[in-house]
Amino acid sequence: MSEFVQLTVYGLANGAVLALAALGxxxxxxxxxxxNFAQGEFLLIxxxxxxxxxxxFGLPWTIAVVVGLIAxxxxxxxxxxxxxxxxxxxxxxxxxxxxxxxxxVLRSLVQMLYGTTPREMPxxxxxxxxxxxxxxVPLDRITAIGIAAxxxxxxxxxxxxxxxxxxxxAVADDQQAALVQGIPVHRIFAMAWAxxxxxxxxxxxxLADITEISQNLIGFGLIVFPVVILGxxxxxxxxxxxxxxxxxxxxxxxxxxxxxxxxxPYVALVLILLVRPYGLFGQVRIxxx
Amino acid sequence: MAATATxxxxxxxRSELRLRHTNSEKLRLWLALAGxxxxxxxxxxxxxxxxxxxxxxxxxxxxxxxxVGFTGQIxxxxxxFLAVGAFTSALxxxxxxxPVPLSMLAAVLVTAGIGGFFGLPALRLKGLYLAIATxxxxxxxxxxxxxxxxxxxxxxxxDVDRLTIFGWKIPRVSFEFTWYWIIAGVAVLAVIAARxxxxxxxxxxxxxxxxxxxxxxxxxxxxTRTKLMAFAVSSGYVGLAGAxxxxxxxxxxxxxxxLTVSIQYLAMIIVGGLGxxxxxxxxxxxxxxxxxxxxxxxxxxxxxxxLLADQLPAVQVAAFGLAIMLFLLFEPRGLNRIWQRAKDxxxxxxxxY
Numbered sequence: 001m002s003e004f005v006q007l008t009v010y011g012l013a014n015g016a017v018l019a020l021a022a023l024g025x026x027x028x029x030x031x032x033x034x035x036n037f038a039q040g041e042f043l044l045i046x047x048x049x050x051x052x053x054x055x056x057f058g059l060p061w062t063i064a065v066v067v068g069l070i071a072x073x074x075x076x077x078x079x080x081x082x083x084x085x086x087x088x089x090x091x092x093x094x095x096x097x098x099x100x101x102x103x104x105v106l107r108s109l110v111q112m113l114y115g116t117t118p119r120e121m122p123x124x125x126x127x128x129x130x131x132x133x134x135x136x137v138p139l140d141r142i143t144a145i146g147i148a149a150x151x152x153x154x155x156x157x158x159x160x161x162x163x164x165x166x167x168x169x170a171v172a173d174d175q176q177a178a179l180v181q182g183i184p185v186h187r188i189f190a191m192a193w194a195x196x197x198x199x200x201x202x203x204x205x206x207l208a209d210i211t212e213i214s215q216n217l218i219g220f221g222l223i224v225f226p227v228v229i230l231g232x233x234x235x236x237x238x239x240x241x242x243x244x245x246x247x248x249x250x251x252x253x254x255x256x257x258x259x260x261x262x263x264x265p266y267v268a269l270v271l272i273l274l275v276r277p278y279g280l281f282g283q284v285r286i287x288x289x
Numbered sequence: 290m291a292a293t294a295t296x297x298x299x300x301x302x303r304s305e306l307r308l309r310h311t312n313s314e315k316l317r318l319w320l321a322l323a324g325x326x327x328x329x330x331x332x333x334x335x336x337x338x339x340x341x342x343x344x345x346x347x348x349x350x351x352x353x354x355x356x357v358g359f360t361g362q363i364x365x366x367x368x369x370f371l372a373v374g375a376f377t378s379a380l381x382x383x384x385x386x387x388p389v390p391l392s393m394l395a396a397v398l399v400t401a402g403i404g405g406f407f408g409l410p411a412l413r414l415k416g417l418y419l420a421i422a423t424x425x426x427x428x429x430x431x432x433x434x435x436x437x438x439x440x441x442x443x444x445x446x447x448d449v450d451r452l453t454i455f456g457w458k459i460p461r462v463s464f465e466f467t468w469y470w471i472i473a474g475v476a477v478l479a480v481i482a483a484r485x486x487x488x489x490x491x492x493x494x495x496x497x498x499x500x501x502x503x504x505x506x507x508x509x510x511x512x513t514r515t516k517l518m519a520f521a522v523s524s525g526y527v528g529l530a531g532a533x534x535x536x537x538x539x540x541x542x543x544x545x546x547x548l549t550v551s552i553q554y555l556a557m558i559i560v561g562g563l564g565x566x567x568x569x570x571x572x573x574x575x576x577x578x579x580x581x582x583x584x585x586x587x588x589x590x591x592x593x594x595x596l597l598a599d600q601l602p603a604v605q606v607a608a609f610g611l612a613i614m615l616f617l618l619f620e621p622r623g624l625n626r627i628w629q630r631a632k633d634x635x636x637x638x639x640x641x642y
Contacts, residue, residue: 093563102614274410
């Protein structure tokens with residue numbers, strides 16, 4: 001029982017971070033219908049941005065977070081303007097490959113600047129552990145779940161009630177109709193990328209805090225795919241369900257057979273695609289010739 | 290010299306269906322052939338080794354282009370299929386005792402079958418969703434290869450014997466030289482076969498599916514059959530490339546077949562030109578030459594710019610990513626299009642068009 005509780009908490013913590021990473025992915029897909037293969041690199045860059053502000057420049061962590069958020073948002077806007085905007089309306093393969101190229105460039109930049117050795121970061125989240133039903137559960141994981149929950153709720157509320165959130169949904173629904181309504185579609189695109197980078201920064205710094213900061217963060221970018229397929233590529237609540245499910249499934253699978261967590265999410269992905277090709281919460285698109 | 294031709298005009302169906310249309314095209318082909326024959330005497334074994342890897346990559350890239358460029362089905366599962374081909378041929382020739390040509394043929398068939406199976410999601414999925422489904426097939430195949438101890442007898446990799454054809458073993462001194470002829474021969478045959486595929490009904494139905502699959506089914510193209518055949522044919526090529534890799538490098542490990550490899554192959558056909566056989570060849574050469582050329586450059590600049598040599602692995606990855614991005618942004622139709630434009634420029638000179 002105690003092992004089960006522990007696995008569940010670890011799974012939920014991983015799942016919460018996954019949901020954050022997937023949120024950035026879904027934001028971009030929703031507004032611009034681009035699949036971002038560089039999401040893992042966004043996590044990596046987010047982690048290193050915070051590391052630079054916090055450890056290298058020695059800023060207090062509150063200011064470091066703000067600096068990191070601003071830098072991430074700027075990076076998102078620049079990438080959208082330089083790389084993605086010229087490819088609006090191109091075929092899926094072109095868009096996929098450009099984000100793959102972007103991923104290679106971002107990854108090698110990080111490698112050039114920081115090298116490949118993992119770096120320890122002083123803890124920001126509370127350390128220590130508490131007893132829950134006989135299991136010792138580290139506090140930093142619980143805090144990570146809490147932070148992720150707050151951020152995800154904030155983003156959901158943003159889409160539901162704020163002016164910009166509604167504009168983003170309008171653009172996602174129909175670009176031309178949104179243009180006719182006077183919504184600046186280009187600015188919405190830039191905003192989607194900035195917000196994706198910001199959510200990746202938060203995910204990256206949570207990951208950096210509960211583990212360590214190294215190139216391995218990229219691996220989280222690939223597990224985003226099972227998450228978003230499970231939740232549907234264009235559904236924000238779906239990312240939460242998907243993230244938590246995949247996080248839990250892979251923790252349980254790992255306890256049965258070490259290493260299984262690498263493949264179980266993908267098996268789940270294939271099964272879901274066979275039954276529901278548009279994910280559990282995704283929008284079914286009708287195609288006309 | 291004034292411009293001599295304004296375009297290619299056909300006066301009969303026979304002339305339109307010809308594989309090579311103009312005399313200069315034939316001439317260039319003969320020149321390329323002469324170059325291929327002269328090449329092994331012109332370069333040292335180190336570069337000949339790189340040429341050999343390019344030859345293998347050409348087979349794989351042509352296969353991938355049949356699927357992605359001609360049928361419009363995005364696949365990120367290339368690495369997995371390469372692994373299937375490599376392990377099949379290595380196991381059949383090593384443990385099964387089959388002669389290598391037969392084991393390679395078996396590798397082609399087995400990979401085609403497995404490729405067809407993993408093509409099943411393509412019947413319901415398109416574009417981005419299909420790309421993600423093939424990503425899953427890549428991860429699943431690689432997981433099986435890594436964890437199935439029987440494949441490698443538990444040692445994590447497979448040793449492959451030096452290639453022996455009908456009792457004749459490749460001598461150590463002329464290793465690269467002999468392999469060059471084998472690989473070049475296979476690659477040329479593969480390219481010719483692919484070029485001809487698109488003059489058959491099957492090849493034309495691939496292109497119809499790429500352009501609009503619903504419209505294709507309306508004019509009588511069997512979508513299920515065509516999509517599965519595209520996956521099978523393409524995977525057959527990839528399996529051949531995998532088998533060649535296994536026997537050429539003489540070891541098979543899963544590290545050679547990761548997602549990075551799948552991405553490399555996609556980059557080849559993007560850089561070369563989607564939907565063009567020649568493009569796949571140019572792209573394979575470009576992507577495989579990029580890292581060694583950068584290494585040479587870094588060596589050359591070591592005294593003045595030591596940074597380049599120190600950061601070589603990162604620089605190679607960055608150059609790879611930049612190449613993909615720049616081609617997509619400035620010449621989405623790749624090297625093949627650049628070559629065509631260069632030809633047009635010469636042909637119409639001094640006029641612009």
